[in-house]
Amino acid sequence: xxxxPSLHQFLNQALQLVPTNEANPRTFELLTLATKPFRTFTxxxxxxxxxxSIMRTDYLITLAEKFEDYRPKDDTISTPTPEVTVxxxxxxxxxxxxxxxxxxxxxxxxxxxxxxxxxxxxxGQLTIAFLSYFLQxxxxxxxxxxxxxFARASxxxxxxxxxxxxxxxxxxxxxAKFASKIITSAxxxxxxxxxxxxxTGKRILDDQQLVxxxxxxxxxxxxxxxxxxxxxxxxLECFYILPGLDHEESLEVLPLTPELKALWNYGHPYxxxxxxxxxxxxxxSQQPSKIGSSDRSQSCLLSELIPAFDDDPKARFLHSIGNCxxxxxxxxxxxxxxxxxxSSSSLESDRNRERIKxxxxxxxxxxxxxxxxxxxxxxxxxxxxxxxxx
Numbered sequence: 001x002x003x004x005p006s007l008h009q010f011l012n013q014a015l016q017l018v019p020t021n022e023a024n025p026r027t028f029e030l031l032t033l034a035t036k037p038f039r040t041f042t043x044x045x046x047x048x049x050x051x052x053s054i055m056r057t058d059y060l061i062t063l064a065e066k067f068e069d070y071r072p073k074d075d076t077i078s079t080p081t082p083e084v085t086v087x088x089x090x091x092x093x094x095x096x097x098x099x100x101x102x103x104x105x106x107x108x109x110x111x112x113x114x115x116x117x118x119x120x121x122x123x124g125q126l127t128i129a130f131l132s133y134f135l136q137x138x139x140x141x142x143x144x145x146x147x148x149x150f151a152r153a154s155x156x157x158x159x160x161x162x163x164x165x166x167x168x169x170x171x172x173x174x175x176a177k178f179a180s181k182i183i184t185s186a187x188x189x190x191x192x193x194x195x196x197x198x199x200t201g202k203r204i205l206d207d208q209q210l211v212x213x214x215x216x217x218x219x220x221x222x223x224x225x226x227x228x229x230x231x232x233x234x235x236l237e238c239f240y241i242l243p244g245l246d247h248e249e250s251l252e253v254l255p256l257t258p259e260l261k262a263l264w265n266y267g268h269p270y271x272x273x274x275x276x277x278x279x280x281x282x283x284x285s286q287q288p289s290k291i292g293s294s295d296r297s298q299s300c301l302l303s304e305l306i307p308a309f310d311d312d313p314k315a316r317f318l319h320s321i322g323n324c325x326x327x328x329x330x331x332x333x334x335x336x337x338x339x340x341x342x343s344s345s346s347l348e349s350d351r352n353r354e355r356i357k358x359x360x361x362x363x364x365x366x367x368x369x370x371x372x373x374x375x376x377x378x379x380x381x382x383x384x385x386x387x388x389x390x
Contacts, residue, residue: 060090323354
């Protein structure tokens with residue numbers, strides 16, 4: 001059996017598939033950063049057992065591409081034409097590991113581009129490769145991997161690259177002028193030199209376009225996973241939901257082909273999966289359930305079903321339901337901060353009070369009410385997607 005590649009090696013292999021030309025190959029610079037695993041209390045702050053150890057690893061992936069320097073040079077000096085390294089893509093993610101229940105949760109928090117990469121841009125391919133790595137190389141000790149995506153366009157048109165929104169076509173930033181300059185440096189005939197298209201500047205997607213982009217990327221991920229893993233015991237199940245819309249209404253925003261209709265489940269996954277805080281061998285009957293309901297989601301507590309990620313509308317809604325004394329996950333004063341700032345007795349008293357309020361809401365009711373939140377009903381679309389390997 002071949003040794004497990006590192007994440008950096010795996011992503012570099014994926015970049016080899018980006019269209020290029022032997023005479024004028026595209027040259028990428030990939031940077032892969034990861035923190036050491038550290039303990040966090042913000043993912044399920046109101047779990048019944050707050051001592052369950054949840055370890056978090058943060059990732060930052062950045063990609064740059066090299067071009068000939070388009071700036072004027074001194075022709076009297078015979079030196080090779082220098083290159084400039086231009087950032088084109090970045091991804092930010094967090095991996096949460098709950099070893100006692102053999103569950104991992106992977107959350108993509110931000111993706112951004114500068115709009116300066118030639119087309120086809122490597123952003124989709126690199127995103128698929130990043131997610132594929134964790135699907136294909138799950139640790140033996142892990143039984144379940146759950147991938148969470150929250151798709152909503154930034155009002156500023158930028159997430160990780162400051163001022164990159166100015167690189168849009170006809171924008172005011174220096175990046176908007178970059179494409180014409182590198183065409184000139186290539187002799188004015190980009191198509192004759194390169195097998196790909198001129199960078200046209202940053203294309204800022206609106207909500208519906210971003211939801212479609214994510215849905216396309218995740219569909220390609222799932223189809224590729226199923227084709228490569230036909231004999232795998234743990235299939236990949238895909239769920240998506242546009243809060244405030246039923247299935248038929250969602251198809252007007254996000255039409256699906258018959259193949260994709262068979263691939264995706266509309267709605268949340270909590271009817272089918274156990275709580276990440278509960279091992280597969282624990283007796284679920286010990287948890288409270290509503291009379292007459294055979295729904296798994298009704299036998300699990302909301303405080304142990306819905307993860308609270310950083311800058312996450314779900315986390316803010318849970319915070320509102322519980323009328324919580326701490327701030328939402330990822331904000332100053334959240335549970336990670338409160339653990340070191342407040343007494344354990346004060347925290348536990350607040351935790352119990354807030355847990356009762358949160359667990360009076362079922363998972364179905366939670367998602368129904370999400371559609372009425374200001375973040376969902378201000379004329380903008382956004383989607384939550386989950387992929388589950390159990």
